[in-house]
Amino acid sequence: MPDAASKTIAVVGTGTVGASWAALFLACGHDVAATDPAPDAETRLRAFVERARPQLAALGHTGDGALRFVADVEQAVATADFVQENAPEDENLKRGLLARIDAAAPPHAIVAASTSALLRSRIVAECHTPRRHIVAHPFNPPHLLPLVEILGEDDDVVARACAFYRSLGRHPIVLRKETPGHIANRLTAALYREAVSLVEQGVASVADIDAALCQGPGLRWAIMGPHLTYHLGGGAGGIRGYLDHLGPSQERRWASLGTPRLTEDVKAAIAAGVEDETKGASMAELEAWRDRLLVDILRLKQSG
Template structure:
């Protein structure tokens, strides 16, 4: 099955994100050739894809048997129609890796990086031949569950590469957004960082516990955010006047709250407090089991959203 002209995807790097991408692409009926230099990488990859497979909804013809592996990234990229890179979050490593991918992949093949924060222009400096086909294709963890992909072009990225990436991610069931500027952390991680800043500050100031803050989000605004985004939710909270009414009447006090938000530094003491708070909150809970339960709820939510007409 072809997805926007893509039949074979190279998954470069098979850590947590790479495994999840590989499983997702396979479930969408594509051929996947994965590569990773780590000892035992192929065995771990096949084992983890097999463990994820029962949680997926494969299309007709999809099978884990369409997964190939090579330790050579050039070999993986040579016959690929799309490259999804998931290597370490270090610019020097990216440059070395992308130089190999740039030399091996066909000139028309998009080289997308899953980088959560590096700029595409910086990564593209590792591609001397065709920097115009480098984009960020940042998923949210786990990619086989969460639909979002942030597509970020760099200074030298061609519009055609952006169009191809958006079309491909859409064809494999993702919800891509396109950034008009490249920024460290892109969009979603920057929004998360803003929330974490205040959450860490509230804990540091003794306003609320780690568990209470998790409850405040997961049992409060997080429920609405999982259905509609912050602007649409704010619009609905304004009644007939919508977001214009909210901004007129609640804008001034909100600006005062902004001025009062905490500025924090991750000191050893604060880190220890946060870690102890999470340990206390999740005491006796197996993280893998909790992640599985979380993902099951996410699948149910996504199924419900698919059956409901939403923006």
């Protein structure tokens, strides 16, 4: 099981999430055996790792693990201490892939599946040793954002996985029961539902709805979550004082929240609004801007 010493990590699937994981593992001094069936996957992976290297160095991750790209899943996991699976969000695909990994990986290896909404109980259904399989859902890009949502059936496996992710500078949280979307995606889905509803109702432009979040509560949310935020909002009475005094106003707002549908008109309005907001910037330019600011925020939090 990986610790501070260099170990071999298998990265199965090297798209956006898998490449980001690989960059982090390498920068923390672990060796990586990666595999992905897509054309030019190795070239894209190595290019991503090189782009991520200075970002990770700025955050104190200056290790230099060895990267090798192999042809198939069995070869990638054959000597792995830890497996990070990042295949597309397709239940049948993941179920079969995890069964292959389970059959080929060493007995001591933990297998961590990245899924944003699939249920662990379903994707490990064909594995002979499901107890060593966990869901480890990151927030994109995982080489920068610390959150990893963990769900497993064996407390020891979960504890070992959490210790490993903490050694990478990640912040693992443990789910006590499975639910579609885990925690973070359910929270963001609730927020996005209301953002879409505001567009649907014509309350404000897409740019102003985005600004209302990132120029206001989003700044606080980089420091504390909703419960602690409202705890401070309760003044001397804390969270109990807030709930007793302002809880009814929360319930009135909940009752007024929208239930929008993504009709063609709504999708067109959102797309036009985003196009206006981004002012012609390319995806690469937007990603670089996002990642540069994320590094600045993370460095500030490290010093706090």
